Amino acid sequence: MEWEVVIGLETHTQLQTNTKIFSGASIKYGAEPNTQACEVSIALPGVLPVLNKEAVQCAIKFGLAINAEIAPRSVFARKNYFYPDLPKGYQISQYELPVVGKGAITIQVPAVGKNPAYEKVINITRAHLEEDAGKSVHGGFDLEKLDEAKWDEPVTKGNFTGIDLNRAGTPLLEIVTEPDMRSAAETVAYAKKLHELVQWIGICDGNMQEGSFRCDVNVSVRPKGTGKLGTRREIKNLNSFKFMTQAIEYETRWQIEALEDGGTIQQATVLFNPDTGETRAMRSKEEANDYRYFPDPDLLPLEVTEADKAAVRANMPELPEAMKARFEAEYGLSSYDASALTTSRDLATYFVATVNSGAEAKQSANWVMGNISAKLNAEDRTIAASPVSATQLAQLLKRIADNTISNNAAKQVFEVLWSREIDVDEVIEKLGLKQVSDSGAIEAMIDEVLAANPAMIEEFKAGKEKAFNALVGQAMKASKGKANPAQVNEVLKRKLSAS
Amino acid sequence: MINSSLKQLGEMLQAKKISSVELTQSFLSRIQQYNPDINAYIALDEAKTLTQAKAADALIASGDTTPLTGIPIAQKDIFCAKGWKTTCGSKMLANFIAPYDAHVITQFDAAGAVNLGKTNMDEFAMGSSNETSYFGGVKNPWDFKRVPGGSSGGSAAAVAARLCAAATGTDTGGSIRQPASLCGFTGLKPTYGVVSRYGMIAFASSLDQAGPMAKSAEDCALMMNVMAGFDERDSTSLQREKEDYTRDLHKPLQGLKIGLPKEFFAEGLDANVGKVIEGAIAEYKKLGAEIVDISLPNTGLSIPVYYVLAPAEASSNLSRYDGVRYGHRAESYTDLMDMYCKSRAEGFGAEVKRRILIGTYVLSAGYYDAYYLKAQQIRRLIAQDFVEAFKQCDVIMGPAAPSTAFKAGEKVDDPVAMYLQDIYTISTNLAGLPGMSVPAGFSTGSDGKVLPVGLQIIGNYFDEARMLNVAHQYQQVTDWHAQIPNLGKPNLVLPEELK
Numbered sequence: 001m002e003w004e005v006v007i008g009l010e011t012h013t014q015l016q017t018n019t020k021i022f023s024g025a026s027i028k029y030g031a032e033p034n035t036q037a038c039e040v041s042i043a044l045p046g047v048l049p050v051l052n053k054e055a056v057q058c059a060i061k062f063g064l065a066i067n068a069e070i071a072p073r074s075v076f077a078r079k080n081y082f083y084p085d086l087p088k089g090y091q092i093s094q095y096e097l098p099v100v101g102k103g104a105i106t107i108q109v110p111a112v113g114k115n116p117a118y119e120k121v122i123n124i125t126r127a128h129l130e131e132d133a134g135k136s137v138h139g140g141f142d143l144e145k146l147d148e149a150k151w152d153e154p155v156t157k158g159n160f161t162g163i164d165l166n167r168a169g170t171p172l173l174e175i176v177t178e179p180d181m182r183s184a185a186e187t188v189a190y191a192k193k194l195h196e197l198v199q200w201i202g203i204c205d206g207n208m209q210e211g212s213f214r215c216d217v218n219v220s221v222r223p224k225g226t227g228k229l230g231t232r233r234e235i236k237n238l239n240s241f242k243f244m245t246q247a248i249e250y251e252t253r254w255q256i257e258a259l260e261d262g263g264t265i266q267q268a269t270v271l272f273n274p275d276t277g278e279t280r281a282m283r284s285k286e287e288a289n290d291y292r293y294f295p296d297p298d299l300l301p302l303e304v305t306e307a308d309k310a311a312v313r314a315n316m317p318e319l320p321e322a323m324k325a326r327f328e329a330e331y332g333l334s335s336y337d338a339s340a341l342t343t344s345r346d347l348a349t350y351f352v353a354t355v356n357s358g359a360e361a362k363q364s365a366n367w368v369m370g371n372i373s374a375k376l377n378a379e380d381r382t383i384a385a386s387p388v389s390a391t392q393l394a395q396l397l398k399r400i401a402d403n404t405i406s407n408n409a410a411k412q413v414f415e416v417l418w419s420r421e422i423d424v425d426e427v428i429e430k431l432g433l434k435q436v437s438d439s440g441a442i443e444a445m446i447d448e449v450l451a452a453n454p455a456m457i458e459e460f461k462a463g464k465e466k467a468f469n470a471l472v473g474q475a476m477k478a479s480k481g482k483a484n485p486a487q488v489n490e491v492l493k494r495k496l497s498a499s
Numbered sequence: 500m501i502n503s504s505l506k507q508l509g510e511m512l513q514a515k516k517i518s519s520v521e522l523t524q525s526f527l528s529r530i531q532q533y534n535p536d537i538n539a540y541i542a543l544d545e546a547k548t549l550t551q552a553k554a555a556d557a558l559i560a561s562g563d564t565t566p567l568t569g570i571p572i573a574q575k576d577i578f579c580a581k582g583w584k585t586t587c588g589s590k591m592l593a594n595f596i597a598p599y600d601a602h603v604i605t606q607f608d609a610a611g612a613v614n615l616g617k618t619n620m621d622e623f624a625m626g627s628s629n630e631t632s633y634f635g636g637v638k639n640p641w642d643f644k645r646v647p648g649g650s651s652g653g654s655a656a657a658v659a660a661r662l663c664a665a666a667t668g669t670d671t672g673g674s675i676r677q678p679a680s681l682c683g684f685t686g687l688k689p690t691y692g693v694v695s696r697y698g699m700i701a702f703a704s705s706l707d708q709a710g711p712m713a714k715s716a717e718d719c720a721l722m723m724n725v726m727a728g729f730d731e732r733d734s735t736s737l738q739r740e741k742e743d744y745t746r747d748l749h750k751p752l753q754g755l756k757i758g759l760p761k762e763f764f765a766e767g768l769d770a771n772v773g774k775v776i777e778g779a780i781a782e783y784k785k786l787g788a789e790i791v792d793i794s795l796p797n798t799g800l801s802i803p804v805y806y807v808l809a810p811a812e813a814s815s816n817l818s819r820y821d822g823v824r825y826g827h828r829a830e831s832y833t834d835l836m837d838m839y840c841k842s843r844a845e846g847f848g849a850e851v852k853r854r855i856l857i858g859t860y861v862l863s864a865g866y867y868d869a870y871y872l873k874a875q876q877i878r879r880l881i882a883q884d885f886v887e888a889f890k891q892c893d894v895i896m897g898p899a900a901p902s903t904a905f906k907a908g909e910k911v912d913d914p915v916a917m918y919l920q921d922i923y924t925i926s927t928n929l930a931g932l933p934g935m936s937v938p939a940g941f942s943t944g945s946d947g948k949v950l951p952v953g954l955q956i957i958g959n960y961f962d963e964a965r966m967l968n969v970a971h972q973y974q975q976v977t978d979w980h981a982q983i984p985n986l987g988k989p990n991l992v993l994p995e996e997l998k
Contacts, residue, residue: 039598039599044597045579045700045701045819046579046601046699046700050734082818084821088818292814292862292864294811294862297735298701300735
């Protein structure tokens with residue numbers, strides 16, 4: 001039997017606000033435990049939540065970016081459960097009425113082997129605002145800082161759990177898709193596209209290591225051609241695209257094998273173990289909590305007016321699709337190039353800055369996607385951290401355009417620029433790469449070459465094209481590579497036809 | 500002096516006929532004398548209180564005063580006050596020292612008032628007799644065998660016994676008005692949203708509202724001037740112009756339309772209490788008021804609706820008391836679940852547990868629609884009853900409680916009988932309307948004891964100034980509010996006409 005995997009994603013994106021979603025505490029990552037836990041974060045008796053308008057603006061921004069319905073009225077609910085890092089005993093989230101409704105994201109699934117690349121629309125079910133929980137730290141932390149006198153039993157690394165509430169109340173936008181994906185490749189393509197989009201519109205820093213972008217993947221399988229969905233298992237908290245692929249592939253195989261062995265799938269939450277590459281059930285549905293959702297009486301319904309939307313829209317950056325179309329029209333780039341340059345806002349910004357600094361568009365595109373991207377990938381850097389700035393690159397490309405240096409020489413200059421902070425022209429000077437474009441000098445040099453190679457001239461005259469190239473090579477060699485090849489070509493042609 | 504109005508005390512202080520320290524000390528010594536019997540206060544801190552009194556005297560000396568500068572006010576132990584033990588009447592918070600001030604506390608501090616101490620209350624404000632307090636019951640100053648009502652029983656007894664100049668209370672279903680009726684003083688529950696709930700320990704967030712408990716309507720108006728006002732830290736706080744609640748006190752009542760809901764004078768009302776209310780209505784007629792017969796047809800549903808909604812919110816609000824960060828934690832436990840269970844089992848009293856169980860039940864999957872959602876629908880019907888009623892009248896009057904103060908222990912084992920104490924007050928909380936209780940006379944209890952009876956005045960939204968006017972005018976022609984208990988000695992003799 002042929003199986004089909006059906007995948008849906010729930011992504012928690014941490015919003016780039018200054019403060020927490022319901023209090024004025026900072027959300028900066030990496031602070032000392034509990035130094036960013038105000039009275040609301042700790043859930044002291046009597047404290048109340050106040051909604052952070054910045055978080056709402058982020059949600060509206062996302063809704064606009066995916067052409068979603070934005071609810072004129074949405075409601076915050078309490079999701080009740082006990083956990084030590086959930087200080088109120090409930091999480092404030094949106095349940096029945098989310099702020100962002102149905103929308104869609106178009107993904108580009110790359111070619112794999114013989115299968116060509118293709119586009120696909122992934123439908124977004126909803127996106128809702130909620131608060132993050134704190135962190136439980138099970139042992140392994142700095143015991144020196146604990147006041148042991150306070151504890152009856154001796155404190156050891158093993159028997160101690162610490163609670164850090166710095167993260168408690170951090171604003172999240174949970175983005176939920178329809179079960180529209182049919183492979184790990186599609187899922188990763190969607191996750192990457194979403195990852196880029198939330199950074200593009202400036203609502204999330206996308207830092208997966210710090211947990212700013214966390215994906216829960218719902219996987220089920222069914223015989224191909226059937227309509228009914230299989231029972232799903234949810235893989236929790238995947239924090240890299242590599243793990244996502246591994247986890248989906250393992251989970252899919254596991255489910256198919258289980259069914260082929262005559263078993264059934266139990267709905268469950270599973271964890272992916274990066275060390276073994278396996279998924280393992282954490283809790284089954286029978287153990288699931290009854291969260292007793294109800295509207296939070298401490299918060300009024302969230303109202304979003306047309307004016308609110310217009311205000312956010314006015315501050316929206318140009319979206320990738322629009323920018324791609326513009327690159328094609330304005331710069332004459334191919335659809336492929338325009339698409340590649342708009343995979344990230346930083347990359348697009350870098351490209352535009354290069355062009356705006358006077359470099360030619362197509363050449364800029366080639367360099368950004370070629371030499372620059374190769375270097376960045378090799379060193380695992382982002383374009384924002386490129387040692388060669390857009391203005392430097394533009395200067396370099398201008399020197400190719402004005403025939404100061406050859407393309408090959410430019411690559412050498414680029415290598416130097418990458419490793420040192422130095423001016424383009426200074427590098428060209430120091431490496432002695434400046435092209436000879438003085439026609440008098442070139443003519444004299446070619447005369448010398450012709451005089452030294454009469455045999456080649458004969459061959460050329462006998463119709464051997466290769467001989468011409470050999471003569472060009474000799475001329476370039478004589479100029480130590482500095483002669484402008486186009487000029488050499490031209491002069492050589494003229495002299496040969498005259499002789 | 501202990502009987503002086505807030506206005507008189509303010510004038511004496513500002514004229515420097517008495518210092519705040521002297522005034523405060525006289526209340527403190529009275530507390531020392533009577534509180535061991537009455538048990539109105541949970542926490543007293545002479546040093547802190549006198550420091551504030553000294554600061555108030557300095558303000559008076561510099562001329563920088565408000566009408567309440569230097570006046571000792573008792574605070575219900577539901578308000579967090581920085582550095583003060585704040586217990587909410589519970590073992591769960593028996594050792595909790597609040598690290599921040601509630602909005603109400605901040606307002607009194609800013610007015611230069613003196614915090615005299617924290618008053619006893621039913622545990623987490625759940626009760627109508629103050630008998631659920633972990634710190635023991637409170638005696639009704641009119642008869643030590645009887646309860647003061649609840650949940651603001653400590654504040655009630657303190658005002659009635661003149662153990663403070665005035666006090667604060669909170670009212671979720673009648674917790675200001677029922678004790679005001681049972682102890683014979685003036686108490687006001689404002690429109691929901693008029694006084695910030697920030698720092699007021701939550702029982703049922705959509706119903707809780709703080710208000711003044713004082714010797715007269717005029718005193719309540721002065722207290723309201725301090726307590727009311729928008730606070731951005733409470734999302735349900737209403738953004739309105741600051742108002743002077745004394746502004747209408749002296750308006751004549753000619754032409755005032757008083758609605759008498761037939762449901763408030765039906766079965767369940769003690770006949771003697773009914774007589775007192777009729778006497779009060781007769782007095783209003785003399786003042787020029789017109790009487791309109793009205794109906795609030797859904798009054799009978801208010802108790803069942805309340806005992807679905809209030810416990811639902813409470814079950815969630817009280818989840819934060821888990822022994823993890825503050826409050827009571829069990830001495831020994833085997834694991835996390837055991838710690839939760841033991842800490843909460845030990846920390847909460849029976850009534851609180853009962854309500855957490857009811858609330859958890861009505862929010863559970865499968866019951867939510869039948870209970871919580873249905874109750875919300877009926878809540879809207881109850882509010883609509885009042886909208887209709889206020890088309891026919893300016894204020895609504897009736898009893899505040901169905902009987903006079905009952906004996907301690909009488910209803911402890913019969914929660915439903917206890918819940919019926921709030922039959923006339925609960926519907927205004929459900930509708931969010933303001934209500935007050937004003938001393939209207941005395942009635943003889945079953946054992947011949949003479950006990951106070953309160954007249955309830957219900958106003959339309961934000962009509963507090965008019966209600967205070969209606970009460971003040973009554974207090975100009977009657978002296979029920981000026982009667983004081985003899986604290987353990989035989990009380991006043993009932994006037995002939997009421998025998």
